[in-house]
Amino acid sequence: MGKPTGFLEYQREKAKERKPLFRLQDWKEYQLPLTETKLKQQGARCMDCGTPFCHTGIKLNGTDSGCPLYNLIPEWNDWVYRGQWKEALKRLLKTNNFPEFTGRVCPAPCEGACTVAIHDEAVAIKSIEQAIIEKGFLEGWIVPEPPYKRTGKKVAIVGSGPAGLACADQLNKAGHLVTVYERADRIGGLLMYGIPNMKLDKKLVERRIQLLQQEGIIFITNTEIGRDISLEQLKKEHHAVILCAGAQKQRELQIHGRELSGIELAMDYLTDSTKALLDSRQPKISAEGKNVIVIGGGDTGADCVATALRQKCKSVVQFGKHPRLPDTRTKDNPWPEYPYVFTLDYAYEEAAAKFGKDPRQFCIATKKMVGDKNGQVKELHTIQMEKISDVNGHYTFKEILGTEKVWPAQLVLIAIGFEGTDETLLKHSGLEHTNLKVKAEYGKYQTNLEGVFVAGDMRRGQSLIVWAIHEGREAARECDRYLMGYTNLP
Known part of the structure; x- marks a missing residue:
């Protein structure tokens, strides 16, 4: 100390x-x-x-x-x-x-x-x-450090997000020949397209990718496993396969008017915005001059708010179903639990500076979406909710009559989380899964298919970047043990 x-x-x-x-x-x-x-x-x-x-x-x-x-x-x-x-x-x-x-x-x-x-x-x-x-x-302390000896074992990693990259880095350090497959046009997964540039500059992602390439990792883009290449073919060409494709299936909002134009899933919007920035083009989904409503009170929703502000939206509001968090820890949220307290995220600080108030609306439910004669969304109808706890501590939400409101909106972004991994890979692979999560024991990461492992959100569901890196490292250790009969990886 x-x-x-x-x-x-x-x-x-x-x-x-x-x-x-x-x-x-x-x-x-x-x-x-x-x-x-x-x-x-x-x-x-x-x-x-x-x-x-x-x-x-x-x-x-x-x-x-x-x-x-x-x-x-x-x-x-x-x-x-x-x-x-x-x-x-x-x-x-x-x-x-x-x-x-x-x-x-x-x-x-x-x-x-x-x-x-x-x-x-x-x-x-x-x-x-x-x-x-x-x-x-x-200071130049971080330089490429390729392994001094190769094992000759070939490993395919599906997905180049934080879990896939951590897994690739560890297995490459162990001397294996690692190839990472990514369905997008750039490497990085969530790091590249799921997080806007003002939170994570893409030059930093590219800097790390270049370092990994110099250390011997091969990256292949625009290739979707289950569509462009089957999992079976990948198994035949490699000694082991590790699935790190993330929880890519976005949760949908089942509501009247969902089919209207101008209603987009949050990750589609954020991906398009980042691609437009990197490709020096106009975004296909733009908030410019529009009243924007973001449905979903999490970090992805906040990133949508910040992105819409930079695209010069006319206004922006974010709907959340839960009440405003308290200013300090409550008795049922003691240290060392993660503190659920009210904070002013970067996006909300920006919205307040631009429009004079925090853009968040708490305990609010969208009842329906209404469009114009051309099928373009023009307004959202909402009602305020009350969160009620019963004697067993179970929560329910009750509508508050008389709080109905109509909000103008020409762009609605749905940011209510992710259901699980994409179904394309699961359909014909033979992988055992439940609720779009591939089955594998924590700490083992071995699927029901011989030589196939899984890590990150694809196994555990929507989670944090640190958990993705943690599982990527651990899956690499178990894969190394499978290939060599022992492992020196942590």
Whole structure:
């Protein structure tokens, strides 16, 4: 522990942000790095707990607590405090393949489980993590490190999101010949097309992909397994296959008027927006000059709000079915659970700066969508809801009569989550699955098909990027054991 009194002397400082109205003029990242002096102070706040819950990686009451990657957080916090950045980088990379991604887009369950957060604000773990990896790239410490010896074993990985990339990185380190198949036109999966550029600059994704290529990993794009190549053919050409295709099937909204033009699924909208930016073209789905309504109160919905603002929408509102979160933890949400408290996300801060108010509407239900004579959506009809708990703690929603309202809308974005993996691969593969999730035991990752493994959202359902990387690493370990009879992978 670098400074025993650090958590008493210094207050938490998170990464600085560009001013909302200014950053709405471009698609650059909205966050700015802390100075090295500030980062050292933030590292000094770490208490180096005897039992550091920040990297426990467990489930408590159905929520994530701590980092499932078991990042050695107190150790690299201490190295940063001491100014030993190279040592901090070594400890960080020991457990996390891609800190440049998690340091930007992970919701940081580690900070929710930080011991300082019991009575004060948590250590700025995310900001420190991001700073360490960027320091590594800046100083030239991160260079291609291909394996010195190849095993001759060929492994195919389906999907190039965080689970697939982590899996590929680990197996390549073990000396196997790894080929990653991606159905999109660019590598990165969710990292490339599911997260907008202002949260994760695509140059950073491309930087990592280039590094992995230099280390010997082969990437093949525009190829969908189950359509362009069968899983059976993939098995014949490789010694093992690992499925990391994610939870790509978006949840639909079954409601009157869903067939109208101008109603889009959130991920289709975000993908098109990013493709338009990278290809220097106009988006096919644009919010420009339109009243936009986002249905769904999660992070994907927030990203839709931020994207619509940059496309110069006329207005934007986000509907959520749950009540506004409390300002502080409630008794049924104690430390070290992930804190469910009210925050002003980057997108909401931008909307408030542009239109004068938070765009979120809480406890609201859409009753129907109405279109014009041309079949284009023109308005949404809603009603306010009341969330009621019974004696057993089960919640139901009750409509509040007299709260009906009509909202103008020319673009509606449905962001209510994902059902599971795409059905194309499942139909003719022989994979056992339930509710669009491929069956495989946690920790084993072996499917019912010989030599075929599965990891990430394709196995566990919609989840966090840290869980995807965690499962990708673990599946790589089990695949290595299958191929070699033993494994040295963590």
